[in-house]
Amino acid sequence: xxxxxxxxxxxxxxxxxxxxxxxxxxxxxxEEQIAADPEVAAESSGDTIVDVAIANGSFDTLVxxxxxxxxxxxxxxxxxxxxxxxxxxxxxxxxxxxxxxxxLPENQATLAQILTYHVLSGEVPSGxxxxxxxxxxxxxELEIVADESGVTVGGATVVTPDVEASNxxxxxxxxxxxxxxxxxxxxx
Numbered sequence: 001x002x003x004x005x006x007x008x009x010x011x012x013x014x015x016x017x018x019x020x021x022x023x024x025x026x027x028x029x030x031e032e033q034i035a036a037d038p039e040v041a042a043e044s045s046g047d048t049i050v051d052v053a054i055a056n057g058s059f060d061t062l063v064x065x066x067x068x069x070x071x072x073x074x075x076x077x078x079x080x081x082x083x084x085x086x087x088x089x090x091x092x093x094x095x096x097x098x099x100x101x102x103x104l105p106e107n108q109a110t111l112a113q114i115l116t117y118h119v120l121s122g123e124v125p126s127g128x129x130x131x132x133x134x135x136x137x138x139x140x141e142l143e144i145v146a147d148e149s150g151v152t153v154g155g156a157t158v159v160t161p162d163v164e165a166s167n168x169x170x171x172x173x174x175x176x177x178x179x180x181x182x183x184x185x186x187x188x
Contacts, residue, residue, distance in 0.1 A: 046166040048076045049083055053170070056163075061091040061099065068103045069112040079167030080123035081137075084153050086176045094176055101187050110187060113138055117179045123169050126151065126161035140179045153177065 050072055053059040062085055066072055075081065091099055102111045116138035129151055133141040142154050151158040156175035163170035178184065 047164075048167045049079070049081060049165045049170060050076045052163060052165045053085060058087045058089075058172070059085055061088045062086060065091075065099075065103065065111060065115060068105075069108055069115050071112060071115055075119075075167075077167065081168035082120040082122060082124040083168060083170045084118045084142075084156065084158070084173045084177065085163075085170045086118070086156070086173050087159075090156075090174055090176050095184075098184065098187075107187055110182065113179060113182060114176070117142065117177050118173075125169055126158070126171065138179055140181060142177065 047055075050063070050066065053063050053066075066075060075083070101107060102114070117136050117140055119137040120134055120142075121137055129144060129146045131144060131146050133143050136142050144154075145152045151161065151171070153171070153173060154175075154177040156173040156177055158171045159174050160172035163172065
């Protein structure tokens with residue numbers, strides 16, 4: 001499934017949400033950006049991290065957030081990246097109104113900071129994960145604990161490791177990670 005075709009399906013899925021759920025949806029501007037930029041379209045024709053997230057069906061909110069933060073081109077790029085991807089349920093667990101506030105255009109930089117805190121430069125399969133602090137693309141350290149019970153990242157549990165993409169790897173997590181330097185109360 002192409003990225004553009006998948007992006008056209010997401011608004012239909014998002015419109016089926018109940019009113020109490022956050023209202024994350026794919027914007028027409030993001031679709032136009034992908035369709036109008038041949039470089040983005042070419043890079044997205046494989047199974048990139050963005051393609052895999054769209055195809056999975058558990059990352060509609062993450063995909064909408066990536067679009068709102070203007071990170072589609074980056075995460076569809078060459079990489080490689082390791083992405084700790086929160087599920088839709090993880091985003092729904094944020095305090096009420098937080099997601100809607102983060103998706104506002106005036107909070108794009110904050111949203112990008114949060115999302116890049118979920119990304120490592122380079123591909124790190126679960127078999128190579130070790131306990132310790134790692135630098136994220138957001139230039140902040142993230143604490144990883146790997147032991148016999150599994151892997152936790154910043155307190156989030158890796159529920160599905162090693163989802164392959166052409167430009168990296170995705171580890172599915174059950175919580176949205178928030179950078180320690182971020183003050184959510186300062187959001188508009």
